[in-house]
Amino acid sequence: MRKITVAILALIVVAMLIPVGFSGEANSVVITYGETTHANPEYKSVVDMFFSNYGHVNVNDAESKIITADEVNKVSSSITGRSYDSSQIFSSALVDLNDNSDLKVSVDKSKITTITGDMYISALKSAGITRGHVYVTSPVEATGESALAGIMNSYEVATDVEIPETVKEAANNEIFTEAEIVNNSGVSADELANLVNQVKDEVSSDNVTDHDTIVNIINNYVQNNNINITSVDIENLADSIEQVQNVQGDVNYYQDQLGDIMNGTSTGGFSIDSLLDWIKSFVNGI
Numbered sequence: 001m002r003k004i005t006v007a008i009l010a011l012i013v014v015a016m017l018i019p020v021g022f023s024g025e026a027n028s029v030v031i032t033y034g035e036t037t038h039a040n041p042e043y044k045s046v047v048d049m050f051f052s053n054y055g056h057v058n059v060n061d062a063e064s065k066i067i068t069a070d071e072v073n074k075v076s077s078s079i080t081g082r083s084y085d086s087s088q089i090f091s092s093a094l095v096d097l098n099d100n101s102d103l104k105v106s107v108d109k110s111k112i113t114t115i116t117g118d119m120y121i122s123a124l125k126s127a128g129i130t131r132g133h134v135y136v137t138s139p140v141e142a143t144g145e146s147a148l149a150g151i152m153n154s155y156e157v158a159t160d161v162e163i164p165e166t167v168k169e170a171a172n173n174e175i176f177t178e179a180e181i182v183n184n185s186g187v188s189a190d191e192l193a194n195l196v197n198q199v200k201d202e203v204s205s206d207n208v209t210d211h212d213t214i215v216n217i218i219n220n221y222v223q224n225n226n227i228n229i230t231s232v233d234i235e236n237l238a239d240s241i242e243q244v245q246n247v248q249g250d251v252n253y254y255q256d257q258l259g260d261i262m263n264g265t266s267t268g269g270f271s272i273d274s275l276l277d278w279i280k281s282f283v284n285g286i
Contacts, residue, residue, distance in 0.1 A: 028097045029055075029062040030157045032150030034089035034138070038066050043090070043139035050108055050137040051094045062094070063157055067150040075149060075172040084146070090138040091147035095154035099133035107144070108137035114179045115144035118193035122200070123148055126244045127163060127171040128251040128258075129155055143183075148175045161257045164250040170243045177240040181233045192229075195221055200241055209245050214238040 031051065037043040048059045073083045091112070103124060105117040120134065132155070136147045148171060152163050178196065182189050199218050208214055215238045222229060229237075 028158060029057050029094065030154035031059060031062045031064045031092065031094045032067050032147075032154050033064060033092045034142075034146060034150070035066050035068045035086055036089045037092050037139055039086075040139070046139040047092045047137055051135055054106060054108075055094050055096055055133070055135045057094070057096065059094075065150070065153055065157060067091075067146060067153065071149055072146045075169065076145070076176060089146050090140055090142040091144050091150070092137060093147045093150045093154060094135040095151060095158055096133045096135075097131070097158050100131040103130050103132060103134075105134045105136065108135075111138040111141055112136055112144035112147075113141050114182055114189065115147070115175060116189045116193055118190065118197070119175060119178055120144075120148065120151065122193060122197055123171040123174045124151065126174055126200070126251075127152060127167045128255045132158075143179055145176055145179050148172055159258060161254070164247070164254055166247045166250045167254060170240075170247045173243055174240050177236050181229055181237065185229050185233060187227055187229055191225075191227060195225070195227060196237070196241070199237075200244065203241055203245055204248075207245075209242065211238055211242050214242055214245075 033044065033047065037047055051057060051059050051062075067089060069084045069086045069089050072089055076082050076084065103121055105120040105124075107115070107117045107120070115136075117136075120136065124130075124134070129152075134151055136144060136151070138144070149168075152168055152171065156162055174196070178189075178192055181187060181192055195218075198221055199214070202208070202217055203214055208217070215234060218234050218237055218241075221227070222234065
């Protein structure tokens with residue numbers, strides 16, 4: 001009887017130590033629909049089919065949110081000067097936190113015309129997000145710019161931790177700035193994403209916050225790699241990277257709030273396998 005009691009107590013301890021958020025939680029899969037897509041049953045069906053086929057999830061079991069034009073405009077109008085109406089928000093995203101070994105983004109390249117997986121990954125990492133699998137699609141061709149707002153919204157729902165507004169603004173600014181440069185220049189999206197990642201790494205490593213220094217770093221990469229972007233593009237890119245750098249304190253705060261939810265399966269120094277071995281030997285020894 002004592003063995004059974006100890007075994008039950010030990011299993012309760014194990015259950016308490018296993019982190020939640022990636023193991024069958026009701027909100028571990030969240031979908032955000034562009035409001036245009038959600039309002040059109042045919043469009044929503046196309047998007048759901050993509051998520052089902054590529055994400056291997058039952059979309060009916062996922063929690064869902066709608067991203068409106070108003071939400072997108074709060075970001076885009078201050079960055080690009082453009083605004084959208086409710087008939088223009090198509091991009092939709094699924095976030096699956098069951099896949100938490102790394103940050104992955106799968107983009108439907110047949111529909112998303114501008115923003116690439118690498119661009120989303122770069123912007124999400126700027127926001128302190130480093131794990132989960134993201135899927136992005138649209139029922140019709142779309143740039144994909146509005147999807148980032150939905151992706152970050154999904155992470156908030158899934159983790160129940162709010163991303164600071166300053167961090168959201170910086171990440172969205174990064175996406176919109178890159179989209180503007182791709183649309184207005186001959187540089188490819190992949191080429192630009194690689195440039196941004198290299199510059200961000202150097203800026204972060206050296207803790208650079210001075211605008212002119214960031215401009216010089218970008219210029220060096222542009223010249224060394226024969227990348228054809230204008231001085232205006234470089235200035236805008238420097239502004240974006242400077243903004244990302246300046247919100248690192250808020251990013252660190254956000255990551256601290258997430259704790260183990262987004263930092264793997266840490267159990268305060270315990271290994272689940274070793275703990276189970278200990279339980280087995282302890283019970284057998286009684």
